[in-house]
Amino acid sequence: MITKFKATNFTVFTDIDITFSPGINIIIGKNGTGKTHLMKAIYAACSLIDKRIDRTFDQKLNGVFMPNSIGRLVHRSKGRNSGSITVYRRNEGEMKDRSISCSLTTLNKTEVKSSGWSEDTRSEAVFIPVKDMLANAPGFRSLFSRKELAYEEIYLDIIDKAFLPVARGKLTPERERLLGILNKAISGKVVEKNETFYLKNRAGELEFALLAEGFRKLGLLYRLIQNETLTRGSILFWDEPEANLNPHLSQTVVRILLELQKTGTQIFIATHDYILLKEFELAAKEENEILYHVLYHNENDVIKHISTPDRDSLSPNAIDETYARILDDEIQKGLRGL
Numbered sequence: 249m250i251t252k253f254k255a256t257n258f259t260v261f262t263d264i265d266i267t268f269s270p271g272i273n274i275i276i277g278k279n280g281t282g283k284t285h286l287m288k289a290i291y292a293a294c295s296l297i298d299k300r301i302d303r304t305f306d307q308k309l310n311g312v313f314m315p316n317s318i319g320r321l322v323h324r325s326k327g328r329n330s331g332s333i334t335v336y337r338r339n340e341g342e343m344k345d346r347s348i349s350c351s352l353t354t355l356n357k358t359e360v361k362s363s364g365w366s367e368d369t370r371s372e373a374v375f376i377p378v379k380d381m382l383a384n385a386p387g388f389r390s391l392f393s394r395k396e397l398a399y400e401e402i403y404l405d406i407i408d409k410a411f412l413p414v415a416r417g418k419l420t421p422e423r424e425r426l427l428g429i430l431n432k433a434i435s436g437k438v439v440e441k442n443e444t445f446y447l448k449n450r451a452g453e454l455e456f457a458l459l460a461e462g463f464r465k466l467g468l469l470y471r472l473i474q475n476e477t478l479t480r481g482s483i484l485f486w487d488e489p490e491a492n493l494n495p496h497l498s499q500t501v502v503r504i505l506l507e508l509q510k511t512g513t514q515i516f517i518a519t520h521d522y523i524l525l526k527e528f529e530l531a532a533k534e535e536n537e538i539l540y541h542v543l544y545h546n547e548n549d550v551i552k553h554i555s556t557p558d559r560d561s562l563s564p565n566a567i568d569e570t571y572a573r574i575l576d577d578e579i580q581k582g583l584r585g586l
Contacts, residue, residue: 257323257331271537281543283518293335294373306358311401319356372482461492480512490521502527
């Protein structure tokens with residue numbers, strides 16, 4: 249599990265140190281406060297836990313962020329020409345953190361250090377981006393390997409993970425329960441033929457390109473559970489789960505995430521959605537270990553954070569503040585009509 253993230257002069261962050269929950273981490277904040285950058289940086293580190301992956305941390309950061317050059321990841325400010333990030337993790341039963349760090353300069357020089365980061369066993373890290381990619385899966389991998397495409401590596405990575413074969417043998421009770429919830433939500437199951445994904449039900453098979461994007465998102469989740477990419481010890485990063493999803497499906501998403509956390513998956517989500525936050529508040533129990541992280545600009549325009557397990561104590565909270573303002577405006581409009 250990921251335990252901590254530190255950054256100095258990295259992208260939007262000048263100096264930040266965040267400790268995470270082993271369960272669910274919900275990241276909120278206004279646009280431009282670094283929610284996606286935070287998750288991408290940690291994901292880049294997590295994708296290197298498997299010793300068989302022949303990439304360095306700086307190479308993966310470059311592929312995930314896709315700057316014009318690696319030095320562009322240094323926080324742009326007068327007199328600053330270097331930055332660094334460090335990600336910490338700890339295996340189950342261990343008492344000491346492992347770490348990986350990357351120092352970089354505006355002259356594109358990098359230095360990577362690690363302490364026990366990589367292992368011989370596979371530890372899956374999954375990043376689900378805002379934009380669905382399964383409808384674009386046919387031929388994408390071969391094209392990506394042969395051509396310079398303006399796509400961040402997170403898109404190729406999620407397609408690769410979706411294409412992993414379905415696990416053999418009898419479903420575990422946990423997987424059977426999770427797939428049952430999703431089967432009901434999307435009215436079918438997900439199958440793959442010739443690099444094309446389909447929703448299969450009694451009416452036949454419908455290719456993902458013809459599905460609503462919200463259903464594609466849930467279909468991707470179905471596939472990742474089906475092929476055991478999301479299992480005990482895996483780490484899920486999901487950027488704006490609510491995007492293109494009707495609010496009535498938010499309850500299903502929250503239910504799935506809470507179940508995944510109970511089975512040993514650590515979860516990071518970034519959201520702007522009041523309904524999603526409220527669904528978590530209503531459904532969560534103490535054993536779910538939810539930690540909320542607020543990223544915000546202070547009076548000096550420096551990004552800071554507050555972490556708390558109590559949603560009611562979140563401050564500043566742009567989501568709740570906006571809904572409160574809308575409610576006040578509605579009341580004032582009603583009073584003017586009297």
